[in-house]
Amino acid sequence: MTHDLKESFNADSPPAPAALAAKVRTLAPSMTRSMQRVAEAVAGDPAGCAALTVTGLAELTGTSEATVVRTARLLGYPGYRDLRLALAGLAAHQQSGRAPSVTADIAVDDPIADVVAKLAYDEQQTLADTAAGLDTVQLGAAVAAAATARRIDIYGVGASSLVGQDLAQKLARIGLIAHSHTDPHLAVTNAVQLRSGDVAIAITHSGSTVDVMEPLRVAFDRGATTVAITGRPDGPVTQYADHVLTTSTARESELRPAAMSSRTSQLLVVDCLFIGVAQRTYETAAPALAASYEALAHRHTPRPR
Amino acid sequence: MTHDLKESFNADSPPAPAALAAKVRTLAPSMTRSMQRVAEAVAGDPAGCAALTVTGLAELTGTSEATVVRTARLLGYPGYRDLRLALAGLAAHQQSGRAPSVTADIAVDDPIADVVAKLAYDEQQTLADTAAGLDTVQLGAAVAAAATARRIDIYGVGASSLVGQDLAQKLARIGLIAHSHTDPHLAVTNAVQLRSGDVAIAITHSGSTVDVMEPLRVAFDRGATTVAITGRPDGPVTQYADHVLTTSTARESELRPAAMSSRTSQLLVVDCLFIGVAQRTYETAAPALAASYEALAHRHTPRPR
DNA sequence: TCACCTTTGAAAGATATTTTCAACCGGGTT
DNA sequence: AACCCGGTTGAAAATATCTTTCAAAGGTGA
Numbered sequence: 001m002t003h004d005l006k007e008s009f010n011a012d013s014p015p016a017p018a019a020l021a022a023k024v025r026t027l028a029p030s031m032t033r034s035m036q037r038v039a040e041a042v043a044g045d046p047a048g049c050a051a052l053t054v055t056g057l058a059e060l061t062g063t064s065e066a067t068v069v070r071t072a073r074l075l076g077y078p079g080y081r082d083l084r085l086a087l088a089g090l091a092a093h094q095q096s097g098r099a100p101s102v103t104a105d106i107a108v109d110d111p112i113a114d115v116v117a118k119l120a121y122d123e124q125q126t127l128a129d130t131a132a133g134l135d136t137v138q139l140g141a142a143v144a145a146a147a148t149a150r151r152i153d154i155y156g157v158g159a160s161s162l163v164g165q166d167l168a169q170k171l172a173r174i175g176l177i178a179h180s181h182t183d184p185h186l187a188v189t190n191a192v193q194l195r196s197g198d199v200a201i202a203i204t205h206s207g208s209t210v211d212v213m214e215p216l217r218v219a220f221d222r223g224a225t226t227v228a229i230t231g232r233p234d235g236p237v238t239q240y241a242d243h244v245l246t247t248s249t250a251r252e253s254e255l256r257p258a259a260m261s262s263r264t265s266q267l268l269v270v271d272c273l274f275i276g277v278a279q280r281t282y283e284t285a286a287p288a289l290a291a292s293y294e295a296l297a298h299r300h301t302p303r304p305r
Numbered sequence: 306m307t308h309d310l311k312e313s314f315n316a317d318s319p320p321a322p323a324a325l326a327a328k329v330r331t332l333a334p335s336m337t338r339s340m341q342r343v344a345e346a347v348a349g350d351p352a353g354c355a356a357l358t359v360t361g362l363a364e365l366t367g368t369s370e371a372t373v374v375r376t377a378r379l380l381g382y383p384g385y386r387d388l389r390l391a392l393a394g395l396a397a398h399q400q401s402g403r404a405p406s407v408t409a410d411i412a413v414d415d416p417i418a419d420v421v422a423k424l425a426y427d428e429q430q431t432l433a434d435t436a437a438g439l440d441t442v443q444l445g446a447a448v449a450a451a452a453t454a455r456r457i458d459i460y461g462v463g464a465s466s467l468v469g470q471d472l473a474q475k476l477a478r479i480g481l482i483a484h485s486h487t488d489p490h491l492a493v494t495n496a497v498q499l500r501s502g503d504v505a506i507a508i509t510h511s512g513s514t515v516d517v518m519e520p521l522r523v524a525f526d527r528g529a530t531t532v533a534i535t536g537r538p539d540g541p542v543t544q545y546a547d548h549v550l551t552t553s554t555a556r557e558s559e560l561r562p563a564a565m566s567s568r569t570s571q572l573l574v575v576d577c578l579f580i581g582v583a584q585r586t587y588e589t590a591a592p593a594l595a596a597s598y599e600a601l602a603h604r605h606t607p608r609p610r
Numbered sequence: 611t612c613a614c615c616t617t618t619g620a621a622a623g624a625t626a627t628t629t630t631c632a633a634c635c636g637g638g639t640t
Numbered sequence: 641a642a643c644c645c646g647g648t649t650g651a652a653a654a655t656a657t658c659t660t661t662c663a664a665a666g667g668t669g670a
Contacts, residue, residue, distance in 0.1 A: 069659060089398075092393075131421050359627055
């Protein structure tokens with residue numbers, strides 16, 4: 001599956017009911033300027049845009065019909081007509097559930113209570129977006145591969161390395177052979193050992209972190225089943241991925257680095273992967289979980305009161 | 306609001322959000338035979354009809370385009386196009402109505418899509434609980450201490466160690482001196498160096514992990530400001546904590562270890578702490594964040610497409 | 611600067627929707 | 641029964657909307 005470029009994601013989800021705002025955010029970086037203007041308008045006011053014709057929306061955004069159609073395509077619809085229908089559906093949706101008013105960015109002078117509320121809300125949003133945007137077919141395939149893998153190598157650097165470690169820890173707990181690699185050199189060194197029947201998982205929000213791409217490429221070339229967990233489903237890392245799991249991207253602000261929401265999103269994906277694997281290996285996973293719990297008991301003071 | 310069914314929708318003429326089936330029934334007598342066929346199809350399967358063009362619907366009902374348009378007009382829309390948009394909205398609505406049963410535990414035989422939904426829902430719940438249960442006064446105090454600390458030491462083992470590392474990474478990014486300790490011996494060794502003006506943070510879900518409590522005790526004795534992030538505000542660790550930040554605990558199931566939801570909760574707390582500190586040190590934090598972003602740019606492949 | 615690739619919108623081409631209009635139907639009248 | 645007439649219907653023209661094409665504009669690296 002060596003797809004690249006724009007055509008790749010036109011193939012996947014034909015319809016896309018909700019989670020449009022999330023999709024817009026994920027795809028925004030791969031859009032051209034004028035397409036971003038259109039996407040922004042659409043995400044900002046679905047109801048309003050649903051009432052517009054191609055020409056209308058083109059005028060509103062100061063672009064051309066062609067650009068509007070292109071944007072619709074990029075978002076996964078066959079054409080503008082279908083995007084418009086989806087927007088109408090979305091509008092009806094929002095109508096029912098009025099959003100709370102903590103959506104604003106976190107400001108420097110926000111009282112601490114607001115920070116808590118906004119952050120919690122944002123992360124909840126990120127979770128919802130991620131769940132909506134996750135391709136369950138890809139996830140299922142990744143789960144199947146991991147559940148039967150001889151060994152699982154995980155690559156991630158920076159903030160993503162923690163996510164990788166988390167996954168490795170959990171998989172190890174249910175008796176699988178899983179390792180997380182942070183050092184790029186060691187990662188490549190290890191990747192060389194992989195072959196068919198092994199699984200390599202790369203975690204990178206940007207989709208273009210060389211330190212993570214390189215070991216994945218090696219694993220891919222060696223015949224291992226490769227999985228990319230990334231916020232950029234069109235990024236270069238997907239070249240070497242048999243299965244791509246997309247994380248969502250929340251808008252970031254000055255005080256809220258992208259790493260924060262991408263981490264939340266990545267963790268959800270990783271958890272889903274883990275649970276999926278645990279389901280498939282239930283016979284061995286359940287006792288292993290119990291055993292590891294037992295083994296740690298003595299590390300706690302006897303009676304917590 | 307006393308009106309019931311039939312009377313209600315005569316009032317709202319221009320749009321007609323729901324109650325389409327009812328409208329069809331009321332207006333049916335005043336329709337001609339072929340129009341009734343169209344109206345019937347529309348009321349029977351809004352979603353399906355939304356996918357059809359005028360011609361398609363005309364064929365389906367064995368009538369002509371003109372009749373379809375007439376029917377749309379009779380139902381109160383300017384034309385078929387608008388009826389179609391309304392249908393799409395209606396369909397989306399119905400869809401959302403059915404799916405409230407994700408609250409159950411994750412079972413071994415749940416399809417992967419359910420796993421995603423349940424997990425996302427659970428984590429969202431955990432976030433809400435955590436935000437609600439977080440003591441902003443304690444948080445504010447912890448933030449104040451951390452923002453002005455000479456150095457910050459963080460203790461966590463197991464799953465919590467990742468949370469500790471995450472916090473340390475982020476604090477370091479905004480120019481603070483923060484370290485996460487995983488090795489209990491090294492943690493204690495380092496804790497001995499602390500004194501008044503330093504901050505020590507212990508992260509333990511159980512509130513009774515000796516490997517984490519011990520360094521915190523040492524730091525406490527040495528006069529450092531100590532913070533405990535724990536799910537058990539009555540646990541032994543709080544003895545040595547000047548400020549206690551409580552994380553929430555979601556119910557766990559066989560397949561979903563406690564570590565999973567506690568991690569989500571801990572991360573939110575840690576994020577709040579971080580943002581709070583970033584706010585208070587904004588002058589230095591903002592440029593530091595920008596600088597660390599710059600420094601990493603070359604680790605990505607130049608042009609993602 | 612130039613060559614090359616990307617992005618963009620004007621306009622042509624294709625579809626879908628709306629309107630027009632004549633044929634058709636059914637019932638009442640001579 | 642034959643005829644007329646208002647209402648109903650669909651084929652086809654007219655219009656609006658959407659899609660595609662293509663060349664010019666804009667940017668980037670050598």
